[in-house]
């Protein structure tokens with residue numbers, strides 16, 4: 001059965017979906033990344049226009065237009081005039097499947113290898129396309145069926161259901177509001193290190209002491225610590241409010 005010690009048996013990536021799927025020459029990875037980008041914009045309540053998707057993926061608008069045409073033909077998304085794109089049920093399922101993989105891989109790397117929350121996103125971006133469903137489900141069981149990833153994002157379940165995001169951005173709180181940090185943006189390692197330097201992690205309790213007008217600093221108290229954060233950073237950290 002075994003072909004020999006130098007030829008390890010390997011699961012085909014994306015087993016269970018169309019294996020080695022290509023759409024008009026588009027590699028599977030690009031398809032999955034585009035669907036994930038559209039899903040991410042929808043989840044952030046942003047309009048998934050050609051430009052917005054191109055910005056997320058770091059590619060030219062023309063290549064997004066081309067890819068979208070192919071994916072629409074595949075029934076993965078639809079073009080909605082004056083809006084942008086919308087995922088079909090099939091497209092959403094695939095995007096959520098990638099997010100499940102991504103978030104479980106991040107948690108796995110942190111819990112088993114002891115990596116920091118700023119060290120896992122880039123590798124998870126690559127690995128999510130390559131691992132088999134069987135491995136992902138073994139990781140899920142090994143980790144004790146977690147509901148959230150290390151950055152506080154909900155992990156979609158294996159049939160594509162996902163909990164609503166918790167909390168609101170700190171920037172949306174008013175002076176006197178209190179909350180517990182529930183989710184942070186994970187794409188930028190530098191930003192996560194900045195949060196660590198302020199002592200912010202998932203589960204930190206904080207209170208808004210004051211907000212400068214016109215998008216200035218948000219002044220926070222965390223335990224005995226007082227910290228200030230610019231509005232841009234305060235948009236990227238969500239807190240579940242304990243009271244308003």
Ligand SMILES: [Zn+2]
Nearest residue numbers: 106121124186
């Ligand atoms: Zn990530």
